[in-house]
Amino acid sequence: MKKYDVVMIGGGHNGLVTACYLQRAGLDVIVLEKNAWVGGAATSRELTPGFLYSNCSYVCSLFRPEIMRDLELPKHGLQVISYEGGAVFTRDGDYLASYRDHDSHRREFARFSKRDAEAYDRYARDVTRQCRFIQPLLMRTAPDPFSFKPRDLQEMLYLAKKFGDFSPAEMAATLRFWTMSIADFLDEYFETDVVKAYLALSGIIGTALGPMSPGTAYVLLHHYMGEVDGSVGAWGYARGGMGAVTSALASSFKASGGTIRTGADVAKIMTHRGKATGAVLADGEEVLGKLVVSNADVKRTFLKLVDESALPERFVHRVRHFKMRGSSGKLNIALDSLPEFPALPSGSSCIRGDLHFTDTIERMEKGYDDWKAGRWSADPFVDMMIPTTLDPTMAPPGKHFVSCFVQYCPPKVEGNDWTDADRDAFAETVIKQISDYSPGFRERILHMEVRTPREIEQEVGLTEGNIFQGELTFDQLLFNRPVPGYAQYRSPVRGLYICGSSTHPGGGVMGAPGRNAAAEILRDLRHAPSHMSSAHDVI
């Protein structure tokens, strides 16, 4: 029976990144993907003829350019297009737009507050300073603070030095930033509700916290530290949908000789005397490997795929208590024509960006209150995008694909499993909100896919449908992600690694966890990672 060098469980973007790097290092890698397609949460699915849905993740910024280059993804079809801005609609029929042009952006804010308009530069400076601090950490394995290995000491020293280079004022700012709520943070700069609501969204996306919960300022940073071609903080569309990222990865992987098996649902990770030996598929077939790498989240990997008896008790305890709570849902909609927003002047660039309907932080927080009570938000926060306004490949001419990210959406409804009726009622809540600002939206709908945490967990495999494979709060970052002592992509089982967003530096279609995991595996194999670029310098 064939024994692979590496068995990769799951063909999400991080799994494919790891697989690519390992295959390029000369290892024989097989990717086992339970679905009939690869991509995990970065897919483009044709669920109705002629339309491609980015049906989980829907925008691209965080994906590391070093990885795109190392793995030759442009050659394999990946193209990322910057988009123009966006708007949040206000209940009085106006909107606050975001424009790429610096002075237009200021004038738009000035419609609401001259003060806020002139506060934006300082805000942007402070957030950018934090981004510049964290960016170099993304592509490095977090040190184990309890280890005395030279490499861990060296990395701790690196962290200490980076931090030590700060003035006392900067240190204070960083500590505050990593622990504050986004609402408190924004209050220090801005006075206008709609301005704060617009900026706060990045602090709560994918997170089971409200804008007033401590720790959400960091979540905002997580969404700002990406880039499109060096423009830090910018977001773009992957041409052809987010599946373009993973199909380019899959193509790159196969081009270097890797094997992908779809429809291969892993039921168990086999271990023998504390060492991983391969995976058992749902149909009982065994796929053997010298090493096993799991792209599944840490809970799925260690609470479902690995026998608990093969794991230390405290480790299992920590994994069980790793916060990975479902907080969001998704509507993917095929539209017969471009929706109209009477509040927007015709020809407005906003329609090509992100559109929101939540104009105060209080409304967001109330939406979170519903989640705490086990209900989806009656007045949800929607991040709506129409990538087909810029990407001609995702829908027939004149027709449009609309992606609606919706928050908050609980993993269970008042303690019970989601039912189809719940799902439909959830969708109706969202469609109603959009229709309030876009009359005729409902009539344009040709097809719609509704995904609650139930659907996301079932199909993608993300526990509770948590898009980040674990919340991005300070207690779950760096050397504490996912479990103290196991933040270096290894696990208590020899030969078993994890490479998904549960690991440092966390979620989003970033690829950094997958790349860092490959680096650690190659280190264990004493293989020089010469084909792996270090992070671009932040100068």
Next chain:
Amino acid sequence: MMHLTAFNRAEQGHILTPRLETPFHDQLAALSETNDWYSWAGYKAPHSIFDTELEYFAIRSTSALFDISPMVKYRIRGSDAARYLNRLTVRDVAKLGVGRVHYTAWCDDHGHVLDDGTLFRLATDDFRLCCQERHLPWLLDSAGGFSVEISEETAEIAAVALQGPTAFAVLEAAGFAGVETLKPFQLAEFAHADGSVTISRTGFTGDLGYELFAPAKAALSLWDRLWTAGSGFGLKAIGYDALNRARIEAGFIVANADFITADAALRADRERLPDEIGLDWLVDPQKPYFNGRDAILRARTKGTLKHVLVGLEIEGNIPAEGAIVYHRGKKEVGLVTAAIWSPLAKRNIAIATLSRPFGASVTDNLWVEIYAMRELQYQKLMKRVRVVSRPFVKLDRRSATPPGRF
């Protein structure tokens, strides 16, 4: 008063004109032969109008009109206005008489310069602050406990600089009687159309010159009045490139060109104390407490100032813009931020920021490396420099009162 929502909506269309036109734009556009525009803080502004070289000589030989409307302007009024500005800025506002203007700067709590600018005392309790960057939140936050009203009036006030040896003659011919009594840094109001214009004897050229401030709606008629009067005195409209040459000769610095303002600095080590950008002479340690005071004085006492901004005279005639400054031709000690061959001084001059002690106590054996691109090839030149005082050019006509007519 318009309902706030209605006001907000009325302004939605701003995105259709991302480059605003200043109140003088119609005349500038009509005069422009080069159609060479850039964005100055979101306004269309000319690099040149007809020929930068000749525009420069208009400043130095006849007179020039330069539209400064995009300059950010704040109005500060109220019984505590002087006290407030004294806490905000580093220079002593108590010494600034009514009808006077002074150049000043303001700092954050760490003494880092937020901007430099000019402060106009229009009346006992009425000031105008002009600067390069925007500071409304800072100005408002600093106003706690002071009885002041602060408003931003950039768009409402049109402003134009009239500079050059015939500047006074132009004003005189335009009928601004009494303008001859204005001393440097003095201002007065003059009748114009059905309102008034504030004329100050100030400028950014180091030459005889004035700056005129008027409500935006009076801009066109003001321009026409000056233009008509100027026909016999060689008056020309000019763009920024010509002005920039004159300001380098005058040794003036530009925010976010010769130094980085603290609010714009993404890298903390780019922030500067006043003493590090040649503004130490503005700081008045004798006056009551002002923002940044302790940090500035501490750095002076402890000798922890890291940088110095200096004027350089460079051998040869090739401008050294962007050149690295070396000590003994090897050790990198600074950067040239602005440089030209000075037509007036017939010297090769530059403004540079150096790491102390270079430029401060060590001024010998300094060099710049100039990369002169000549027909697709760099001529690398290592040229000796001398630290010299600014201004590089000092003109008696700038301060003569009454002013000369040419």
